[in-house]
Amino acid sequence: MKDFGYTINPDRQINYDQNSKEPVYWLETMEPSVNICISCGGCTATCSARQFTDFNIRKVHTLMMRGETHSLKKEIKKCMLCGKCQTVCPRGVNLRNLILSIHKILEFNNL
Amino acid sequence: MKIEGKKRIWQDYQKEIADDSYFYVRSCVRQNFFPASEKIFLKILKEELFKDIYENASHTTCSGIGYHSDVVPFETTMTIIARQFALMTEAGYENFVSSCITSFGLYSEVLETWNHFPEVEDRIREHLLKATGRQFNKPKNLAHASDVIYKFRKEIGERGKFRLINCKSGKPLKGVEHIGCHYSKMFPSKGIGGAEYPYVLVGMIEEWGGEVIDYPERRHCCGFGFRQYLVKANRGYSIACSKKKFESMEPYHPDFILTNCPGCPMFLDRWQYAISEMEGKTYGPDGQGIPVLTYEELAGLILGYNPWDLGLQVHQVPVEPLLDKMGIPYNPETKFLGKNGEDLGRPEAPSFLHFYPETK
Numbered sequence: 001m002k003d004f005g006y007t008i009n010p011d012r013q014i015n016y017d018q019n020s021k022e023p024v025y026w027l028e029t030m031e032p033s034v035n036i037c038i039s040c041g042g043c044t045a046t047c048s049a050r051q052f053t054d055f056n057i058r059k060v061h062t063l064m065m066r067g068e069t070h071s072l073k074k075e076i077k078k079c080m081l082c083g084k085c086q087t088v089c090p091r092g093v094n095l096r097n098l099i100l101s102i103h104k105i106l107e108f109n110n111l
Numbered sequence: 112m113k114i115e116g117k118k119r120i121w122q123d124y125q126k127e128i129a130d131d132s133y134f135y136v137r138s139c140v141r142q143n144f145f146p147a148s149e150k151i152f153l154k155i156l157k158e159e160l161f162k163d164i165y166e167n168a169s170h171t172t173c174s175g176i177g178y179h180s181d182v183v184p185f186e187t188t189m190t191i192i193a194r195q196f197a198l199m200t201e202a203g204y205e206n207f208v209s210s211c212i213t214s215f216g217l218y219s220e221v222l223e224t225w226n227h228f229p230e231v232e233d234r235i236r237e238h239l240l241k242a243t244g245r246q247f248n249k250p251k252n253l254a255h256a257s258d259v260i261y262k263f264r265k266e267i268g269e270r271g272k273f274r275l276i277n278c279k280s281g282k283p284l285k286g287v288e289h290i291g292c293h294y295s296k297m298f299p300s301k302g303i304g305g306a307e308y309p310y311v312l313v314g315m316i317e318e319w320g321g322e323v324i325d326y327p328e329r330r331h332c333c334g335f336g337f338r339q340y341l342v343k344a345n346r347g348y349s350i351a352c353s354k355k356k357f358e359s360m361e362p363y364h365p366d367f368i369l370t371n372c373p374g375c376p377m378f379l380d381r382w383q384y385a386i387s388e389m390e391g392k393t394y395g396p397d398g399q400g401i402p403v404l405t406y407e408e409l410a411g412l413i414l415g416y417n418p419w420d421l422g423l424q425v426h427q428v429p430v431e432p433l434l435d436k437m438g439i440p441y442n443p444e445t446k447f448l449g450k451n452g453e454d455l456g457r458p459e460a461p462s463f464l465h466f467y468p469e470t471k
Binding site for chain 2: 001004006011
């Protein structure tokens with residue numbers, strides 16, 4: 001392959017037709033409160049793991065809802081399940097169960 | 112569905128194109144990329160349609176490339192454009208036709224600026240008078256050269272020897288039309304069909320027997336974007352835009368791509384080669400690419416001109432598969448012969464793209 005001195009930038013387009021919606025359907029069954037999230041980011045602001053790593057629980061939620069699950073397994077391992085996010089959530093989303101459910105879904109589907 | 116209502120709405124998406132007596136200004140770059148396109152446009156208008164079209168050797172760049180690359184200030188650009196209008200006025204013409212989409216967009220931008228800020232126009236008139244002693248009238252009609260071909264598409268079709276129909280199967284050839292961004296995305300009222308439904312190239316393809324493909328990234332930019340290409344380190348953005356379009360159109364198996372901008376055919380043509388060399392990917396069947404044509408080249412093919420006189424041999428993606436489908440005869444031996452039979456030399460064959468004529 002030739003090197004012209006530049007590369008082709010990878011596409012950042014999210015193709016919903018290609019991403020599987022199945023993990024989200026499972027998650028909605030296992031933790032229905034996922035649907036009442038307003039993406040305010042309070043969880044991320046108060047996150048203990050966020051103090052030491054680049055863990056972003058709001059981003060985890062967004063990626064899951066888009067069906068972009070390829071990087072999630074590594075990402076959710078950063079959560080310490082301290083539950084501080086749950087205490088500040090204005091909508092009362094059960095975030096600890098959310099993380100545990102995502103973990104189970106990814107494990108079960110080998111994603 | 113009320114067709115009358117739709118027709119009435121469509122009237123708002125039309126533009127007036129002068130019927131005759133044009134002052135023509137060339138593009139800076141098209142003569143290098145697609146050397147015969149502008150010559151063929153003049154030939155079609157003069158010898159096929161018997162129109163009065165005039166060009167002046169003193170006309171210069173509109174400075175669009177410099178303006179959009181942030182190296183030429185708008186004040187300078189306006190004065191340069193005022194000089195082009197002065198040349199038109201001195202020649203006694205009122206209908207201005209531009210070969211380049213960037214120029215067309217910039218002429219539209221300058222005229223709109225003067226429309227909203229007459230004091231700017233007065234200042235530019237003063238600059239031009241002081242610098243060159245020239246005065247000018249604004250054009251009564253501003254059109255892009257593709258508008259003119261669109262206007263006379265029926266006449267060209269009637270005089271044509273070939274049509275966009277597969278000579279073996281009898282089915283219409285499938286074309287992708289790609290409109291230059293500066294044609295109607297900046298000033299929708301200046302383009303046929305506006306920004307949402309540009310019809311200028313669709314009208315040509317449909318009139319000449321072809322079928323237009325509607326694909327997801329149809330209105331995406333080709334990726335030229337001036338600074339995206341002019342700075343080498345940024346070219347990854349440029350080629351990524353073209354790649355996105357190719358991948359979007361590929362499942363529809365287009366027979367050709369038709370463009371009306373200097374940059375678009377250049378990049379849609381050359382980037383197919385670059386992608387093939389960088390990733391080994393081609394977008395046509397059996398290692399072929401998708402041939403890319405300018406509207407003048409397509410009009411020339413329809414009218415039966417020799418493909419090598421249209422400059423099709425300088426395309427990076429070979430056009431022979433399209434010529435075969437249309438049933439247009441060509442001599443592979445004379446592909447790389449220049450004026451008076453001079454041998455131009457044979458280019459190096461690409462690693463992956465199919466090359467014509469075949470290496471013996």
